Amino acid sequence: MINKPYNPEMALAYEKNARISIPTYDALFTMAQAYFRMQLGEKEASLLVVGAGGGNELSAWGPSNPNWSFTGVDISEEMLKIAKHKAAQLDIESRVTLIQGTMDDVQPSDAKFDAASCILVLHFVNDVKEKLKLLQTVKAHMKPGAPFVLVTAYGDPQAAELQDRLQVWKSFWLDAGTEPKRVQDMVEGGGIMKISFIPEKEIECLLTEAGFTHITKFYVTGLFGGWMCKAD
Template structure:
């Protein structure tokens, strides 16, 4: 287990470096998400973190907001171990509970004051599964609670998508030693992910029971939306 954990900590360190190349505004995104949550919750908020693997939401928001508690959900046990280890390193583990599985699989005996789902939805393959995830988030929230969704998005058949993809590849080429061939291969695997257009993400959020759905963020292939669970 320990060896696995070390391997996973290494993976997590790689993730922390890699995500800032894949998404150069990752840290700015987290600052904006925190400001939105702070503006919309009371002092002692319980926050549901969907796709908590690696622990960045829990640690970033947990250290800066000492009265918040967190429930992190993720199907990857290994990545949740990393999240818990990071929480322990920061001395905030008493305010953190972790739950292995998808949000639909986990029963909670409480409802939440806020939720985030950052960089997860493009891994959820079908529209039905995306809607089910969002509906379940809605059910787990108190009415009127803030929710932040960040995902890769776009219509792959649209020329605008190609322009955003080209910029995404240019950033990798600028920031790393990767070759043109490397980034072409990355493009191929990224295109396998489940992209849907911004308008469809907004429709799904509305269908799931969210209102005041507003896009607040866009960087290359990634978009972010703020919303509130319907009252």
């Protein structure tokens, strides 16, 4: 239960920074929605949103899909306040349940989810075994054949390819008017490189091991990639 008022300054900063770091941020949600719509059709559907803080999945998918209901999970109380505020603004509160915590706090149920998303979450989980556990837990809450979208930072930290993409990411911030010293500090200070990068092939292997099939990469911008697949 999120009772305290949300922080509008934090909400604005989050929205601004996400769109600088990922210039195709809004297109990402449009693409994910298109995949879900093709899989779900017009039926009533329950969606699990892992990392729902900020409420952007709710904003992007809630108003135009009145047959969808959402269960959102996030560890951050502050970010869930933003999601709750957005749900109220969009008048979709009756279709939204928000849970502060991790996937371990989502109670098992016979009524499993028709679809799920995990957008910009996995790279905050450092241990590969914990990444696998998260994906396995998500899959366990999904109906057989249900569509899943995963978006995360990816790449081999030791490879030149990731370093080249890092330069592009830096240019996003410079083009947005960020001071060069601050951009360099964001890299050298460990900000962006503190998140857990793993190679693309390893991400696909984790999805397979977790029980997902039909794994297809559908999205790339800068440091981030997206995969669509189905629960086996």
